[in-house]
Every structure is written in C-alpha cells, then in structure tokens.
Amino acid sequence: MSSDSQFCHEKGLAFLEARSLTKTYQVGSSAVHALQSVNFTAMQGDFVVINGPSGSGKTTFLNLISAIDRPTQGEVLIQGVSTNTLSERQLAQLRKDKIGLIFQSFNLIPVLSAAENAEYPLLLQRLPKTERAQRVQAILSEVGLADLGKRRPNELSGGQRQRIAIARALITRPKLVLADEPTANLDSETGAQVMDLMRRLNEEHCVVLLVVTHDPEVARYARRQVRIRDGRLMEGEGS
Amino acid sequence: MTWWIPLRSLLRNRRRTILSVAIIALGTAISLFVYGFLENSKLQIQATTVKEYGNLQIASPQLWDDTADGYEYLISPETEAQVLGLLAEHRGITGVTSQLQFPGLLAAGKLTQVVRITAQVPGNETLNIDDLVIDGRPLQPADVAAVLIGRSLANRLALKVDDVVTLTLTTVDGAYNATPLRIVGIYRFTSEQVELRSLFIPQAFAQILLNTTGIDRIIVNLTSIGATDSSTAIIQRQLDEAGLSLKVKTWNELSPFYKQLAGFFDILFGFLTLAVFVLVFFIILQVLTLAFLERTREIGTIRALGTTRGEVLGQLLLESAWLALLGSLTGVAIGLLFGTGFNALGIEWQPPGTVEASVLAVQVTFLTALPPFGVSVMATLLSAIFPAIQTSRLRVVDALRVE
Incomplete structure (x- = not known):
C-alpha cells in the first residue's frame, strides 16, 4: 500500500472531470435527455456520493464515467485524457487498469469461486500466477473473506458477495472505483459493514470512490455529495 | 485468456x-x-x-483400347522375356505371371454357354485360383486338355469333375478350332458372373489351340496395394525407355465395378x-x-x-x-x-x-x-x-x- 499512500499525498489533483456531459436517448420519435450538460470534477482520494431519485440519470452518469457508454455530447477526462478519443480496445484497457466497478447485483461470475472472481481482473492483466495468488490472498484478507475463497458465489451471503465484488474492483489497484447502489440488495446491517469497508479502502488505497445511491444512510459515509435530478447535477445538496 | x-x-x-x-x-x-x-x-x-486382376497388368495399348483387328495385340516370347528382365530389377514385386484370354463356346451335350477362357501357367502362384477350387483339383503343369469351371456354370450345365466338355474357338489366323476338355476342378468365386463365364485352362495348351506362341498380358503382384501407383509409374517409365509399346494398367483401372x-x-x-x-x-x-x-x-x-x-x-x-x-x-x-x-x-x-x-x-x-x-x-x-x-x-x- 505504500505507493497508494504516497499517491494520496497528491490529493487536490483533478483525477476525473466531466465537461458538459450530455446523454440523450431516442425513444421512438421523442428524445429523452438522461443527462444534460453535467460538469463534475473529482480529486484524487475523493469519496463522492451521487444521489437522486430513480430515473434521475445517476446510473447513466456512472456508465459514462466508467467508459462503458459514450456521451451524446461533452466528454469525460480521466487523468486529463478524454475518453472520446479512445478506441473500444483502449477503453477496455482503461477499465482494466484504472477503474474498479462495483455493481448493485454484485455481478459475480457464478462458475468461478470467490477467489477466482477476485482474481479475474488480474488474469486480464496477464500477471504471473504467484503474484496473482499473493494479491488475491491479500485482498480477501482485507475484505475479511480469507477463509471463504473456495466458495462459489451461490454459497455466499449477499454481504459476502458484495465484499468479493469490492475485492474484485480493488485488486488491480485502480485509481477510480465506481459503485452503483452497492447496498441496495443488502440488509441495513450488512450495508453498513460494506460501506465501512469501502470508506476504509478509500482512505487506505486513496482511490477516487464514486458511489451512486438513493439510500440516505449511504450518503453519511461520503465526504462529498452531489445530487442528480432530471439529468442535471447539483453540487452539495443533501450533504 | x-x-x-x-x-x-x-x-x-x-x-x-x-x-x-x-x-x-x-x-x-x-x-x-x-x-x-x-x-x-x-x-x-x-x-x-486384386485377387482377380493382380496389382498391375502390362499389355499392348491395342488390347486396352479394344482397337485390335484380331490378335494383333499379342506379346511375343521375346518381348515377354524383355519385360520379365525389366521387372526383375524392380523391388516390391511379389510375383509375375502371364495370361492369354480369349472367347469361346462351351458345349456340354445339347447345352452351350459363351465363355471367356483364361489360359494360366499352372503352378505359378501369381493370380492362381488354387485356393478357390472346391471340387477336384487345381491345374497342374503336366495338364494338357484340362479345364477348371465355375460352380455356377457347373450347376447350370449339370457338370461335375471328370466330365468332358467341348470348347469351340477361333485361332489367331481366323480358323475355327474345337477341342474336348476334361473338367479337373470346380472353383468358387464371389461373383456369379465370373463363375458362369470364366474358364481356366493351361497356357501352353491354349497357345496350341490358338496357333500362337504369344500371350496377351503380363500380370504383376506387389507387396502392398498402396504401392500400386508408384510402381506403375516406375514400370511404365522402364517400358518406355526400353522402347516397348506396352501400357501398364492398375487393378482399379481394370475394374470399372x-x-x-x-x-x-x-x-x-x-x-x-x-x-x-x-x-x-x-x-x-x-x-x-x-x-x-x-x-x-x-x-x-x-x-x-x-x-x-x-x-x-x-x-x-x-x-x-x-x-x-x-x-x-x-x-x-x-x-x-x-x-x-x-x-x-x-x-x-x-x-x-x-x-x-x-x-x-x-x-x-x-x-x-x-x-x-x-x-x-x-x-x-x-x-x-x-x-x-x-x-x-x-x-x-x-x-x-x-x-
């Protein structure tokens, strides 16, 4: 973690920037504006909660930031590089190396064990087996599941699955972690444990953590909150 | 991955x-x-x-193309000796023999049958049908007016071993000839047509009947069927180089079936x-x-x-x-x-x-x-x-x- 801690000293540098980000869907003959000219900046080490009602554009925003969707207008810059200029292959490379994703429904691969799910991004990076094994062991210990590595996702509780998903998101030591409703499928106690873990990891790994939620409990954990309503972003609301 | x-x-x-x-x-x-x-x-x-035709047969192109007028395609004893000399140099040959085939009419009492006579060299193991004889005995070197007939022909004409049949044929000069033949054996084959139409007689006697010293084909057996094409090419080249107007045909070329x-x-x-x-x-x-x-x-x-x-x-x-x-x-x-x-x-x-x-x-x-x-x-x-x-x-x- 030394390199991460060192990197965290660079707090205050803009890691992520959204400029006039707009996403419009064509539904039949009418246009639906999911995001309208959103501007947003996240600094290194930020923990930002993005809240808002269902259908407000939170997930669309996250999809554009994570480069799994392209904006209709505007751009996303990660460490100063516009994702609009990257090819499909380069976007995949960006996601693989710099972004960790945590999904509402965990999205673990059912045929892989907990440890193999956590290891998957390292397989994409083609790291040697010994290094993969060391990193998996370390991250599973960190999320408190060192003893459950051999279990399949269907043999784990919801909270345990989300911890594995967090381990998978962090194992490549990404600079940006995006979580879409990470506690939505968990009971309140487990949700609190997961959020404690995410806040700890944010502090220790010094990653930019963007959490989309409409759960006010989750919002408590963030140092910064933004709200999206009708596709428009409002800084500081609800904080 | x-x-x-x-x-x-x-x-x-x-x-x-x-x-x-x-x-x-x-x-x-x-x-x-x-x-x-x-x-x-x-x-x-x-x-x-291969049992019926051998691996290869060497004969005049006139025989293969059926363009001969009479017996022009026959191979003389000198040419036969020359070919046998060439074949002796070739490895992978397990046996060589010669044959003389011609049509005839077989009569047994009032019954007749158009037949094709194959004149063999008795005792030569190449392409002999000794192991197919089911009654009587195979042809032997000392045999003269002897014949092997097929099982189906024997049944059709009610013939048995030691019966005498008459064979009518045309000599190479175009004259009619006829001879009695004693049945020394009856053979079996998988094909009914072969059993009905093919007779086997000693080659020396056939040459007397036809009034010739020639044969119409030289038959070669090889160590394996797989070697047929390569051996054909080599033997054909040897024949061409020797200036012999003969053509090699393989077993599958000879059998349209x-x-x-x-x-x-x-x-x-x-x-x-x-x-x-x-x-x-x-x-x-x-x-x-x-x-x-x-x-x-x-x-x-x-x-x-x-x-x-x-x-x-x-x-x-x-x-x-x-x-x-x-x-x-x-x-x-x-x-x-x-x-x-x-x-x-x-x-x-x-x-x-x-x-x-x-x-x-x-x-x-x-x-x-x-x-x-x-x-x-x-x-x-x-x-x-x-x-x-x-x-x-x-x-x-x-x-x-x-x-």
Whole structure:
C-alpha cells in the first residue's frame, strides 16, 4: 500500500472531470435527455456520493464515467485524457487498469469461486500466477473473506458477495472505483459493514470512490455529495 | 485468456451440456459406424479385385483400347522375356505371371454357354485360383486338355469333375478350332458372373489351340496395394525407355465395378456427412445461441471489467471447442465400441450378384475415426461462430441492463 499512500499525498489533483456531459436517448420519435450538460470534477482520494431519485440519470452518469457508454455530447477526462478519443480496445484497457466497478447485483461470475472472481481482473492483466495468488490472498484478507475463497458465489451471503465484488474492483489497484447502489440488495446491517469497508479502502488505497445511491444512510459515509435530478447535477445538496 | 474458464462455463448447465455432447456424439458415432462399414466394404472389394486382376497388368495399348483387328495385340516370347528382365530389377514385386484370354463356346451335350477362357501357367502362384477350387483339383503343369469351371456354370450345365466338355474357338489366323476338355476342378468365386463365364485352362495348351506362341498380358503382384501407383509409374517409365509399346494398367483401372462402387460409397458417405453436419450445426447453433443469450449480463460484466471483444469471442469459441472435443471424442469412443461389438457378432450378408455370403464388418481404426471426428468438430465450431460474434459485439451498457 505504500505507493497508494504516497499517491494520496497528491490529493487536490483533478483525477476525473466531466465537461458538459450530455446523454440523450431516442425513444421512438421523442428524445429523452438522461443527462444534460453535467460538469463534475473529482480529486484524487475523493469519496463522492451521487444521489437522486430513480430515473434521475445517476446510473447513466456512472456508465459514462466508467467508459462503458459514450456521451451524446461533452466528454469525460480521466487523468486529463478524454475518453472520446479512445478506441473500444483502449477503453477496455482503461477499465482494466484504472477503474474498479462495483455493481448493485454484485455481478459475480457464478462458475468461478470467490477467489477466482477476485482474481479475474488480474488474469486480464496477464500477471504471473504467484503474484496473482499473493494479491488475491491479500485482498480477501482485507475484505475479511480469507477463509471463504473456495466458495462459489451461490454459497455466499449477499454481504459476502458484495465484499468479493469490492475485492474484485480493488485488486488491480485502480485509481477510480465506481459503485452503483452497492447496498441496495443488502440488509441495513450488512450495508453498513460494506460501506465501512469501502470508506476504509478509500482512505487506505486513496482511490477516487464514486458511489451512486438513493439510500440516505449511504450518503453519511461520503465526504462529498452531489445530487442528480432530471439529468442535471447539483453540487452539495443533501450533504 | 485461460483454458479452464470456458470449460467451467460449459459445465455450468450440465443438463444442456450433456444434451449437446450427446447430439454431437450420436452424429459422430453414426458417421463413424457407416464410414467404417463403407471402408471395410471397399477393402473387401479391393482384395477381391486384386485377387482377380493382380496389382498391375502390362499389355499392348491395342488390347486396352479394344482397337485390335484380331490378335494383333499379342506379346511375343521375346518381348515377354524383355519385360520379365525389366521387372526383375524392380523391388516390391511379389510375383509375375502371364495370361492369354480369349472367347469361346462351351458345349456340354445339347447345352452351350459363351465363355471367356483364361489360359494360366499352372503352378505359378501369381493370380492362381488354387485356393478357390472346391471340387477336384487345381491345374497342374503336366495338364494338357484340362479345364477348371465355375460352380455356377457347373450347376447350370449339370457338370461335375471328370466330365468332358467341348470348347469351340477361333485361332489367331481366323480358323475355327474345337477341342474336348476334361473338367479337373470346380472353383468358387464371389461373383456369379465370373463363375458362369470364366474358364481356366493351361497356357501352353491354349497357345496350341490358338496357333500362337504369344500371350496377351503380363500380370504383376506387389507387396502392398498402396504401392500400386508408384510402381506403375516406375514400370511404365522402364517400358518406355526400353522402347516397348506396352501400357501398364492398375487393378482399379481394370475394374470399372470397383471404381463405380467406390464412387457410390464416397457419395453415400458424403450425403451422410452432410446430414450429420447439418444436424449437429443447427442443433448446436440453437443450444449455443440460448446458452450465450442467458449469459448476456455476465458477458456485459466481464466486458465492463476490461475484457476486450476479441477476448470474449475467444472465450466463447474456446467453450465451443471444448464442447466439440468432448462430443466428438465421446462419439468416436461409442462408434469404435459399437463397431467392435458389431464385428464380434459376425453377421453374414449376401450382396446382390454374388454367390457367397460375406461377413458384415466395420473398419474400426484410428484412421477411420478421423473424418467423422473432423466433421463433428467442424460443425460444432462453425455453429458457434455466429452466436459468439453476436454476443461479443453486444454493447456493454446494454448487456448489463439485461436481467
């Protein structure tokens, strides 16, 4: 973690920037504006909660930031590089190396064990087996599941699955972690444990953590909150 | 990326995987069984044809082209000696003999039969039919007016060993000739037509009857059927270099029946292969399309984690390769086992136009397993291409929305 801690000293540098980000869907003959000219900046080490009602554009925003969707207008810059200029292959490379994703429904691969799910991004990076094994062991210990590595996702509780998903998101030591409703499928106690873990990891790994939620409990954990309503972003609301 | 993730993915829905493996295996096993049966039939016919014609025959082009006027095609004793000298240099020859064939009319009492007489060198083991004699004895070097007749001819003309028949023929000069012949033996053959029309008499006596010293062909047996084409080329070159106007023909050129049958078998196997290919292709296409569709969200997830389209495509194709391998190998194993069991039953069958039943058998070797294996693997892999490409090209954001 030394390199991460060192990197965290660079707090205050803009890691992520959204400029006039707009996403419009064509539904039949009418246009639906999911995001309208959103501007947003996240600094290194930020923990930002993005809240808002269902259908407000939170997930669309996250999809554009994570480069799994392209904006209709505007751009996303990660460490100063516009994702609009990257090819499909380069976007995949960006996601693989710099972004960790945590999904509402965990999205673990059912045929892989907990440890193999956590290891998957390292397989994409083609790291040697010994290094993969060391990193998996370390991250599973960190999320408190060192003893459950051999279990399949269907043999784990919801909270345990989300911890594995967090381990998978962090194992490549990404600079940006995006979580879409990470506690939505968990009971309140487990949700609190997961959020404690995410806040700890944010502090220790010094990653930019963007959490989309409409759960006010989750919002408590963030140092910064933004709200999206009708596709428009409002800084500081609800904080 | 890794070989084991696609294998695990394949095994996630065991019932569907077992069904797919069973379909591929069934197609492979049926294909292998039929192919093995046809190959075995071909080999049996090959052996019979070589038994009838030898591996190679050397004769005048006029004989092969049927353009001779009378007996112009006969090979003189000097030319025969020259050819035998050339053949003596050639390794891979197991035996050489000469023959003289001509038409005639056989009379037994009031009954007659148009026949084709083959004049052999008694005692020469090349192309002799000694082992086919079922009554009496084979021709011997001391025999003069002796004849071997076929079982079917003996039955039709009510003849038996030691009976005397009359053979009428035309000499090389165009004169009529007739001679009594004593039946010394009765032979059997697989073909009824051969048994009815072919007679065997001593060559020296035939030359007296025809008023010639010549022969019409030299027959060569080789160590293996597989060496036929290469030996033909070498011997033909030797003959050409020696300035001899003779042409070598192979056993399969001499037997139109074999060529037709082999062609028919190839077409039959071609149709079967096509049927198995189409069956496996469309069923597996359906199965894989469904299997990949069910994993749309999972594919979206791994794409979101940074897996490229190419890597997704590679994983899905690898999955189908595992399926192809499992199904085809299972099919080969079943086909070989079933074939071995079938051979052990020793079921007999009498093909049309034959007088003896032969044992139905399946060729069960690694080589006969290869084409059916290849066809099943190819059908499975091809059936995976379309759904795999389609799945790998899904937009990540759309794939993740699928419940």
